[in-house]
Amino acid sequence: MASLIHCPHCGVRPKEEFSIRGDASLVRPDPEASDEAWNDYVHIRSNPRGRYREHWQHVAGCRRWLVVERDTFTHEVFSVTDAAAATVAREAGR
Amino acid sequence: MSRTYISRHPLDDLLPLEPGIRAVDHLDIPRVVAIVSVMAMDGEEASVAAGLAASGDASARFSGPGEWLAVSQPQTAESLHRNLSLLLAETAYIVDQSDGRVVFRLSGPNVRRILAKGIATDLHPAIFETGTSVNVLCGHISVNLARTGENEFELIVMRSFAVALFDDLKVMGREFDLSAGFSVRG
Known part of the structure:
Protein backbone atom coordinates (compact mmCIF):
# COMPACT_ATOMS: atom_id res chain seq x y z
CA MET A 1 0.00 0.00 0.00
CA ALA A 2 1.26 3.44 -0.88
CA SER A 3 2.15 4.90 2.50
CA LEU A 4 2.79 8.58 1.83
CA ILE A 5 0.27 10.68 -0.08
CA HIS A 6 1.05 14.19 -1.22
CA CYS A 7 -2.25 15.98 -0.52
CA PRO A 8 -2.56 19.07 -2.77
CA HIS A 9 -3.93 21.06 0.20
CA CYS A 10 -2.05 19.70 3.23
CA GLY A 11 1.30 18.37 1.96
CA VAL A 12 2.82 14.94 2.55
CA ARG A 13 0.69 12.81 4.86
CA PRO A 14 0.62 9.17 6.00
CA LYS A 15 -2.06 6.90 4.54
CA GLU A 16 -3.69 6.51 7.99
CA GLU A 17 -5.22 9.97 7.57
CA PHE A 18 -7.20 8.86 4.51
CA SER A 19 -10.25 6.77 3.81
CA ILE A 20 -10.40 4.93 0.49
CA ARG A 21 -13.61 4.70 -1.54
CA GLY A 22 -12.38 2.83 -4.61
CA ASP A 23 -12.25 3.11 -8.38
CA ALA A 24 -12.35 6.72 -9.61
CA SER A 25 -12.74 5.93 -13.30
CA LEU A 26 -16.37 4.74 -13.10
CA VAL A 27 -18.94 6.92 -14.83
CA ARG A 28 -22.49 6.88 -13.44
CA PRO A 29 -24.86 5.45 -16.09
CA ASP A 30 -27.94 7.22 -17.37
CA PRO A 31 -30.97 6.78 -15.02
CA GLU A 32 -32.77 4.99 -17.87
CA ALA A 33 -29.85 2.65 -18.57
CA SER A 34 -30.36 -1.13 -18.51
CA ASP A 35 -30.22 -3.17 -15.30
CA GLU A 36 -27.02 -4.79 -16.57
CA ALA A 37 -25.32 -1.37 -16.89
CA TRP A 38 -26.42 -0.43 -13.36
CA ASN A 39 -25.37 -3.82 -11.97
CA ASP A 40 -21.91 -3.36 -13.50
CA TYR A 41 -21.67 0.17 -12.12
CA VAL A 42 -22.75 -0.72 -8.59
CA HIS A 43 -21.23 -4.17 -8.04
CA ILE A 44 -18.64 -5.19 -10.61
CA ARG A 45 -15.06 -4.13 -9.86
CA SER A 46 -11.79 -5.09 -11.45
CA ASN A 47 -8.80 -5.81 -9.23
CA PRO A 48 -5.94 -4.55 -11.37
CA ARG A 49 -2.27 -5.28 -10.86
CA GLY A 50 -0.59 -2.03 -11.77
CA ARG A 51 -1.75 1.51 -12.35
CA TYR A 52 -5.06 2.40 -10.69
CA ARG A 53 -7.10 5.57 -10.12
CA GLU A 54 -8.90 5.70 -6.80
CA HIS A 55 -11.01 8.12 -4.75
CA TRP A 56 -9.35 8.86 -1.40
CA GLN A 57 -10.83 11.19 1.22
CA HIS A 58 -8.47 13.10 3.49
CA VAL A 59 -10.66 12.47 6.55
CA ALA A 60 -8.21 13.66 9.20
CA GLY A 61 -6.95 16.65 7.20
CA CYS A 62 -8.74 18.93 4.76
CA ARG A 63 -11.66 16.44 4.40
CA ARG A 64 -11.55 16.87 0.60
CA TRP A 65 -12.01 14.00 -1.86
CA LEU A 66 -8.87 13.35 -3.88
CA VAL A 67 -8.11 11.26 -6.93
CA VAL A 68 -4.98 9.20 -6.26
CA GLU A 69 -3.28 7.49 -9.18
CA ARG A 70 -1.05 4.75 -7.87
CA ASP A 71 0.48 1.42 -8.72
CA THR A 72 -1.03 -1.48 -6.77
CA PHE A 73 2.08 -3.58 -7.37
CA THR A 74 5.05 -1.23 -6.82
CA HIS A 75 3.17 1.13 -4.41
CA GLU A 76 4.37 4.09 -6.44
CA VAL A 77 2.10 7.16 -6.38
CA PHE A 78 1.93 8.96 -9.73
CA SER A 79 -0.41 11.85 -9.01
CA VAL A 80 -2.82 13.23 -6.43
CA THR A 81 -5.44 15.76 -7.47
CA ASP A 82 -8.49 17.26 -5.83
CA ALA A 83 -11.54 15.32 -7.06
CA ALA A 84 -13.40 18.51 -7.98
CA ALA A 85 -10.45 19.67 -10.12
CA ALA A 86 -10.16 16.18 -11.64
CA THR A 87 -13.84 16.23 -12.65
CA VAL A 88 -13.49 19.68 -14.22
CA ALA A 89 -10.44 18.49 -16.16
CA ARG A 90 -12.24 15.33 -17.32
CA GLU A 91 -15.33 17.23 -18.51
CA ALA A 92 -13.16 19.80 -20.31
CA GLY A 93 -11.35 16.93 -22.06
CA ARG A 94 -14.55 15.49 -23.53
CA MET B 1 -39.69 25.69 33.08
CA SER B 2 -36.48 27.63 33.06
CA ARG B 3 -33.16 25.87 33.40
CA THR B 4 -29.76 27.21 34.24
CA TYR B 5 -27.01 25.59 32.25
CA ILE B 6 -23.58 25.61 33.80
CA SER B 7 -20.58 25.75 31.53
CA ARG B 8 -18.14 22.99 32.45
CA HIS B 9 -14.75 22.37 30.93
CA PRO B 10 -14.36 18.68 29.92
CA LEU B 11 -11.07 18.46 31.86
CA ASP B 12 -12.50 19.95 35.08
CA ASP B 13 -12.30 16.63 36.92
CA LEU B 14 -8.82 15.78 35.68
CA LEU B 15 -6.88 18.93 36.50
CA PRO B 16 -6.29 20.65 39.86
CA LEU B 17 -7.99 24.00 40.33
CA GLU B 18 -4.80 25.60 41.61
CA PRO B 19 -1.82 25.69 39.22
CA GLY B 20 0.87 23.26 40.38
CA ILE B 21 4.62 23.27 39.81
CA ARG B 22 5.32 24.15 36.21
CA ALA B 23 7.94 22.09 34.36
CA VAL B 24 9.94 23.41 31.39
CA ASP B 25 7.56 21.59 29.07
CA HIS B 26 4.06 22.63 29.96
CA LEU B 27 0.57 21.90 28.68
CA ASP B 28 -1.53 24.99 29.26
CA ILE B 29 -5.30 24.68 28.88
CA PRO B 30 -7.24 27.92 28.55
CA ARG B 31 -10.77 27.59 29.92
CA VAL B 32 -12.47 30.01 27.57
CA VAL B 33 -11.40 30.63 23.99
CA ASP B 99 -18.41 25.21 23.16
CA GLY B 100 -17.56 22.35 20.82
CA ARG B 101 -13.77 22.69 20.77
CA VAL B 102 -11.04 22.56 23.37
CA VAL B 103 -7.68 24.28 23.03
CA PHE B 104 -4.39 22.77 24.28
CA ARG B 105 -1.31 25.00 24.36
CA LEU B 106 1.91 23.02 24.43
CA SER B 107 5.19 24.85 25.04
CA GLY B 108 8.76 24.06 25.98
CA PRO B 109 12.10 23.08 24.47
CA ASN B 110 11.07 19.45 23.87
CA VAL B 111 7.68 20.21 22.35
CA ARG B 112 8.60 18.82 18.90
CA ARG B 113 9.87 15.56 20.36
CA ILE B 114 6.63 15.23 22.33
CA LEU B 115 4.45 15.93 19.30
CA ALA B 116 6.51 13.62 17.08
CA LYS B 117 5.18 10.67 19.09
CA GLY B 118 1.69 11.23 17.72
CA ILE B 119 1.98 13.44 14.66
CA ALA B 120 3.48 12.35 11.36
CA THR B 121 4.07 15.75 9.73
CA ASP B 122 7.42 17.51 9.59
CA LEU B 123 7.55 19.99 12.48
CA HIS B 124 11.12 21.22 11.88
CA PRO B 125 11.24 24.99 12.64
CA ALA B 126 12.37 25.77 9.07
CA ILE B 127 9.51 23.78 7.51
CA PHE B 128 6.66 24.36 9.97
CA GLU B 129 7.07 28.10 10.46
CA THR B 130 5.42 30.23 13.13
CA GLY B 131 1.84 30.90 12.08
CA THR B 132 1.48 27.66 10.10
CA SER B 133 -1.62 25.60 10.89
CA VAL B 134 -2.86 22.25 9.60
CA ASN B 135 -5.44 19.60 10.33
CA VAL B 136 -3.52 16.49 11.29
CA LEU B 137 -3.93 13.14 12.98
CA CYS B 138 -2.50 12.92 16.51
CA GLY B 139 -2.55 9.23 17.42
CA HIS B 140 -6.08 8.38 16.30
CA ILE B 141 -7.58 11.81 16.92
CA SER B 142 -7.93 14.50 14.29
CA VAL B 143 -6.69 17.87 15.60
CA ASN B 144 -5.93 21.30 14.23
CA LEU B 145 -2.28 22.00 14.97
CA ALA B 146 -0.83 25.51 14.81
CA ARG B 147 2.61 26.85 15.62
CA THR B 148 2.03 29.99 17.68
CA GLY B 149 5.57 30.75 18.85
CA GLU B 150 9.20 29.67 18.74
CA ASN B 151 8.53 26.53 20.81
CA GLU B 152 4.79 26.85 21.26
CA PHE B 153 2.02 24.89 19.54
CA GLU B 154 -1.75 24.98 19.89
CA LEU B 155 -3.96 21.96 19.35
CA ILE B 156 -7.68 22.44 18.80
CA VAL B 157 -9.76 19.31 19.23
CA MET B 158 -13.42 18.38 19.31
CA ARG B 159 -14.74 18.62 22.86
CA SER B 160 -15.70 14.94 23.05
CA PHE B 161 -12.12 13.92 22.19
CA ALA B 162 -10.52 16.30 24.71
CA VAL B 163 -10.15 13.78 27.54
CA ALA B 164 -8.67 11.13 25.21
CA LEU B 165 -6.25 13.61 23.66
CA PHE B 166 -5.28 14.87 27.12
CA ASP B 167 -4.43 11.32 28.19
CA ASP B 168 -2.42 10.80 24.98
CA LEU B 169 -0.49 14.06 25.47
CA LYS B 170 0.33 13.14 29.06
CA VAL B 171 1.77 9.80 27.92
CA MET B 172 3.63 11.47 25.04
CA GLY B 173 5.14 14.01 27.47
CA ARG B 174 5.91 11.70 30.39
CA GLU B 175 9.51 11.27 29.24
CA PHE B 176 10.00 15.04 29.59
CA ASP B 177 8.02 15.49 32.85
CA LEU B 178 5.33 17.43 31.02
CA SER B 179 3.21 19.39 33.48
CA ALA B 180 -0.40 20.35 32.81
CA GLY B 181 -2.82 22.87 34.18
CA PHE B 182 -5.55 25.36 33.44
CA SER B 183 -4.33 28.65 32.10
CA VAL B 184 -3.85 31.35 34.75
CA ARG B 185 -5.32 33.91 32.35
CA GLY B 186 -8.63 32.06 32.35
Missing part, protein backbone atom coordinates in the same frame (compact mmCIF):
# COMPACT_ATOMS: atom_id res chain seq x y z
CA ALA B 34 -13.61 32.06 21.26
CA ILE B 35 -13.54 29.83 18.17
CA VAL B 36 -15.67 30.23 15.07
CA SER B 37 -15.49 28.28 11.84
CA VAL B 38 -15.31 30.37 8.68
CA MET B 39 -16.21 28.82 5.34
CA ALA B 40 -15.82 30.92 2.22
CA MET B 41 -18.61 30.98 -0.34
CA ASP B 42 -17.77 29.70 -3.84
CA GLY B 43 -15.19 31.95 -5.51
CA GLU B 44 -14.68 34.14 -2.42
CA GLU B 45 -11.75 32.15 -0.95
CA ALA B 46 -9.09 34.80 -1.62
CA SER B 47 -11.12 37.74 -0.31
CA VAL B 48 -12.07 35.84 2.87
CA ALA B 49 -8.42 34.89 3.46
CA ALA B 50 -7.43 38.54 3.08
CA GLY B 51 -10.27 39.66 5.37
CA LEU B 52 -9.24 37.16 8.07
CA ALA B 53 -5.61 38.28 7.85
CA ALA B 54 -6.74 41.88 8.44
CA SER B 55 -9.14 41.02 11.27
CA GLY B 56 -6.76 42.00 14.08
CA ASP B 57 -6.65 39.89 17.22
CA ALA B 58 -8.35 36.78 15.80
CA SER B 59 -5.89 34.26 14.39
CA ALA B 60 -7.00 32.17 11.41
CA ARG B 61 -6.21 28.44 11.46
CA PHE B 62 -6.29 26.67 8.11
CA SER B 63 -8.54 23.60 8.15
CA GLY B 64 -9.19 23.02 4.44
CA PRO B 65 -9.40 24.92 1.17
CA GLY B 66 -11.65 27.91 1.86
CA GLU B 67 -12.14 26.84 5.50
CA TRP B 68 -10.61 28.25 8.65
CA LEU B 69 -11.06 28.30 12.40
CA ALA B 70 -10.80 31.85 13.73
CA VAL B 71 -9.45 31.81 17.28
CA SER B 72 -9.40 34.69 19.72
CA GLN B 73 -8.55 34.73 23.42
CA PRO B 74 -9.45 38.30 24.44
CA GLN B 75 -12.79 38.40 22.61
CA THR B 76 -15.94 36.62 23.69
CA ALA B 77 -17.52 34.14 21.28
CA GLU B 78 -20.41 36.53 20.67
CA SER B 79 -18.21 39.51 19.80
CA LEU B 80 -15.90 37.43 17.59
CA HIS B 81 -18.91 36.04 15.74
CA ARG B 82 -20.41 39.52 15.37
CA ASN B 83 -17.15 41.16 14.23
CA LEU B 84 -16.41 38.52 11.62
CA SER B 85 -20.03 38.49 10.40
CA LEU B 86 -19.75 42.23 9.76
CA LEU B 87 -16.30 41.94 8.20
CA LEU B 88 -17.08 38.97 5.95
CA ALA B 89 -20.76 39.60 5.27
CA GLU B 90 -21.93 38.02 1.98
CA THR B 91 -18.61 36.21 1.42
CA ALA B 92 -18.45 33.54 4.15
CA TYR B 93 -20.53 31.33 6.44
CA ILE B 94 -19.57 31.81 10.10
CA VAL B 95 -20.56 29.40 12.87
CA ASP B 96 -19.64 29.58 16.55
CA GLN B 97 -17.65 26.51 17.70
CA SER B 98 -16.45 27.74 21.10
